[in-house]
Amino acid sequence: MAEVVIENLKKSFGAVEVLKDIDLTVEDGGFVVLVGPSGCGKSTLLRAVAGLEPVSGGTITIGGRKVNDLAPAQREIAMVFQSYALYPHMDVAANMGFGLKFAGTPKAEIAARVGEAARILQLEPLLKRRPRELSGGQRQRVAIGRAIVRKPQVFLFDEPLSNLDAALRINTRVEIAKLHKLLAATIVYVTHDQVEAMTLADKIVVMNQGRIEQQGKPLDLYYRPANLFVAGFIGSPAMNFLPGVVVEGGIDLGENGRLSMALPAAASPGTRITLGIRPEHMRIAETAGLPSLPATVDLVERLGETGFAHLRLATGGMAIAEIRGETGLRTGDKTVLALDPAHLHVFGPDGRRIG
Numbered sequence: 487m488a489e490v491v492i493e494n495l496k497k498s499f500g501a502v503e504v505l506k507d508i509d510l511t512v513e514d515g516g517f518v519v520l521v522g523p524s525g526c527g528k529s530t531l532l533r534a535v536a537g538l539e540p541v542s543g544g545t546i547t548i549g550g551r552k553v554n555d556l557a558p559a560q561r562e563i564a565m566v567f568q569s570y571a572l573y574p575h576m577d578v579a580a581n582m583g584f585g586l587k588f589a590g591t592p593k594a595e596i597a598a599r600v601g602e603a604a605r606i607l608q609l610e611p612l613l614k615r616r617p618r619e620l621s622g623g624q625r626q627r628v629a630i631g632r633a634i635v636r637k638p639q640v641f642l643f644d645e646p647l648s649n650l651d652a653a654l655r656i657n658t659r660v661e662i663a664k665l666h667k668l669l670a671a672t673i674v675y676v677t678h679d680q681v682e683a684m685t686l687a688d689k690i691v692v693m694n695q696g697r698i699e700q701q702g703k704p705l706d707l708y709y710r711p712a713n714l715f716v717a718g719f720i721g722s723p724a725m726n727f728l729p730g731v732v733v734e735g736g737i738d739l740g741e742n743g744r745l746s747m748a749l750p751a752a753a754s755p756g757t758r759i760t761l762g763i764r765p766e767h768m769r770i771a772e773t774a775g776l777p778s779l780p781a782t783v784d785l786v787e788r789l790g791e792t793g794f795a796h797l798r799l800a801t802g803g804m805a806i807a808e809i810r811g812e813t814g815l816r817t818g819d820k821t822v823l824a825l826d827p828a829h830l831h832v833f834g835p836d837g838r839r840i841g
Contacts, residue, residue: 488549488562488639488672489514490535495544497530504530506696508544512640512689517666517673519683522693522719528676529644531693535674536565536642549639559589564633565642568649570625572617579604579613582631596635603631606668607661623654627661634669643675647682659685680722684708692716714837717762723794725831726768726805728761728779736777737761741800745777747827750841752834759840762831768807769824770795770815776824781805783819797823 490512497505504527512518520528533539535546537558546553553561572581582603583596591599604610607627617625626646633641643662647655663686666673677683683690684704691701692715700712711717717725730737732753736746739761753759769776781797784804795815797805807823809815832840 489547490640490672490674491545491547492531492535493545493547495531495534495546496542497527497534497539498542503542504696505534505541508698510691510698510701512672512674515670515672516689517671517675517687518689518691519675519677519687520691520693521677521680521683522699524678526693527696528691528693532565532642532644532674532676535561535640536563537561538565562639563642564636564638564640565644566626566629566633566646568645570617570629570649572625572628574617577614577616578609578620578628578631581617581628582609582635585632585636599635599637600631603634606634606665607631621654622650623658626650626658630662630665634665639672641671641673643673643677645677646675647677647679655679655682662686680720684720690720692719694719710839711762711831712839714760714762714833717831717833721764723765723806725762725764728763728799728803728805730759730761732757732759739779739801742779742803743800745779745825747777747830749832752840753832758835760833760837762833763825763829765794765806766808767826767829768805769826770797770807770809770813770821771824777827778822778824779805781821781823783815783817783821785817786813786815797821 492508492510495505495508508531522528530539534541548561579600583600586596604613607630609627609631612624647658650658659682687704689701690704690707692699694715700707700716707716707720711720728739728742730739732749732755734755736744738744779799781799783795784798785796787794791810793809795807795809797807799805834840
């Protein structure tokens with residue numbers, strides 16, 4: 487496998503700049519997941535690494551070799567697409583070995599590589615079947631097998647699970663994680679699914695409007711988001727946000743009341759801030775010593791032992807709190823939200839994290 491280094495990368499379609507000074511390193515054997523809203527540039531970045539999109543500036547190196555001017559076939563990468571892209575008239579074995587056959591690889595070596603990939607992906611009983619005889623999950627494994635047989639330096643995945651139902655997504659996600667460990671593969675993976683990102687990645691890259699907002703370990707982004715965009719994008723349900731103004735000894739939240747709490751030194755009195763807190767760090771019921779807000783229950787979602795209460799605040803804004811066990815909460819109930827000070831996030835007027 488190999489390290490991928492992207493430096494100062496730019497990509498424009500006419501006057502529209504879709505990638506803006508991207509700097510990213512994917513360590514040898516690393517699993518990097520690109521996430522962000524539709525149109526943020528994550529798939530364009532993946533296609534640029536693959537050589538399917540020419541870049542407007544910057545450099546891409548794979549295994550220490552600059553590949554900007556190399557054709558996709560010369561970059562020693564393999565890409566797995568959302569659509570599987572299997573040949574319907576070929577059986578599984580032929581689909582997996584087609585790229586090798588096209589490259590002139592000897593038949594014996596093709597058979598050996600296909601057999602090894604089929605064993606890894608548990609496809610051996612399916613080698614004589616056509617794509618129409620396979621489930622969605624099986625087709626995706628064939629597409630992954632076609633990538634494995636090429637023995638690339640880097641695997642590129644473009645939303646590979648988005649066509650699968652919920653149960654198959656979970657199963658295939660587990661298989662991809664196991665594959666990464668087994669092959670010690672260098673992987674760049676694009677998804678819109680936060681669960682995929684949090685469970686698969688050793689590094690998450692959050693993109694927005696062609697730029698990288700933050701990159702780092704999944705839990706680092708979850709617990710210390712760099713700005714409001716990352717804080718609102720990472721996590722499901724999303725982080726709760728409360729606008730306020732810094733005052734002596736705390737934060738004035740207007741009609742939501744005043745919170746007495748210690749703040750970072752950079753948050754001086756008079757500063758307009760946004761307070762963020764995740765649903766699991768809000769408790770329903772007044773708790774001694776914790777700052778709290780009055781709220782009205784709008785909806786209760788039960789997910790088994792855990793669930794979420796959707797609450798209306800005094801300002802008319804909404805908040806979501808995690809609940810556990812049987813709480814007896816009903817729509818319309820008046821309650822109090824206690825906030826855990828250890829897990830409060832403070833963002834300044836520019837949206838960046840303070841402290």
